[in-house]
Amino acid sequence: MTAVAVGAGPRTRSHLGSGLSRLLVYTFLLAFVLYVLSPFLAILVNSVAEGWFGGRVLPAGLTLRWFDWAFNVTNLPKVMGNSFIIAGLTIAISLAIGLPTAWALGRRRVRARNMLMTLILLPKTVPPITFALGLSREFYAFDLVDTHLGVALAHTTLALPFVVLIMSATFEGLDERVLDAGRVCGGNWLRNLVHLVLPMAMPGLMAAVLFTFVTSFNEFTLTLVTYGPETLTLTVQTYLSIGDGFLEVASAISVVLLVPSVLLLILIQRQIRPENILGGVKGL
């Protein structure tokens, strides 16, 4: 959380130098951008292209057929609905577990704090497929496979670390004396929570919710072992379409899948800078 947004400081012109060195810098920048963006470009083109095979530089024609297929053949609305429902559930569960945990870790002296943190981070550090294997066995035992709740619970294991990390830092940044002031002013814990803690923690909370949403929405490995016909998500549907040999349909679904991530990226760019998350809290 100590990193400050790179673009925040005053820009200094001399940094890029002049002439040859500037040319070099721009060349590398361009190469990097192309490298990062080219897969997205490929998917975008693929989703509207007709006859774009082999060594062709440009597709033979443009069409919206693949989106049509995606919507009608693979029942995209329902799949999308599943993705949203599961993401929503994941947010709810992650916050329900994560907020009290983060409060305890951030504001109370917790014994074995580091061990707890490691434990929370564990699902993110082991190979996903290993974790998924164990998880699927449990889920079959508890009859959680192919339920929205089940998939959401699986996603929660990945989202929870985000929530705990972001929120414990946020809560840690709350000034105890300001909360003290709230109590002295006569606010009971509920009023102070609603009127003081919540607004002061809002930037962090927003970040936690958005990250949780994207984590769930984009999750693949754990979904693969917990989904069923009723809980098919966008990522799994993309995968299945690739398996079926419909690269164009898969691309069309991917484009839909990308929308929330891109929206989030824009939001982050605009709103959630590290200094806002903490700055909104430290006050003074």
Next chain:
Amino acid sequence: MNSMIELVDVVKRYGDVVACNRLNLAVEQGELVTLLGASGCGKTTALRCITGSLRPDEGRIIIDGRDVTDVPTHKRNIGVVFQNFALFPHLTVLDNVAYPLRVRGIRPTARRERALEALRLVRLEGLGGRFPRELSGGQQQRVGLARAIVYEPNVVLFDEPLSNLDAKLRLEMREEIASLKERLGFTSIYVTHDQEEALSLSDRIAVMKDGIIHQVGRPTEVYGTPKTAFVAEFLGNPNRLTGVCVERTEDLVVVEADGQRIAATAGSDTPKVGERAVVYVRPESVRIRNGRASADESTLRATVVRSAFLGDSTEYILSLSDDVSWHLRLEHTTRLTVGEAVDLSALRAGCRAFALGGSADDGSQSVAPAEV
């Protein structure tokens, strides 16, 4: 006795450290009592026990006749002005001040009116729409002040409210607090380490050290007749002389050090003849002797070691012996040169003698409640 705030045998420990050791203090209606002491003396702990942020391990806290020891902070109905202002960063100035009214369920129009009135009292009208971060330190503390008095609590507590402000603002805010208290008549406990603040603002001062109240009294009392060596040393930046008691009558102690004799009034812990003793001398009771010393003055020889020009006066460091140096402020009408030998006169009323290294009963005695 109808005290507004009462601490009865309050004890607070942090592990092995006793932060408050049987504190007894009664603050009368409309009175401002200062807890004065260096950091770590337990004054802030005591205050936090009164606000309810801490629960005392032993003893009771009584506010307005009600035992609040086990009452949570938000039901104690007190105002607190914090050292770091502790304003709500996400609320406007007006909403900050209105918060105590809001949680008391007062309707928006009424609370707006009362918050504006409180802002007028601290002369911040017109800044209600700003956010705390847009205000200067002094303005922020005024908001803190307004927030503490807006619901007209009987008790307003001050936790080093001026120590985050620069010197000029401190003076200004001191005036502000004094005049507000006069107008509103609240009862206060004021925590500070700044003796000037304490002396100028308080009705009474409780001087604290190591969790114990050494002395409670009016500013003139604790300054003029300190009961313990600590109080004498802590207040007024005195000169000191350590020696042996050579003569003692009912109200006079003579101490000899390195062949110099000084007559002092006796403190509560008066040295016996032959005992080691320390004499604290108020700088303003010392002058350069010209002519004869009067009967209530002692004469001491000293050499000028150093001088420092202070603008309106000059401070001289004077050496009485190898390891005793005093400081003395003189107006520019008297000029001394470094190396010059001078005779000093020390007024007996400004000198107080205490036994050294003797009994430690000074603390436990002066803790008794209701000193005045």
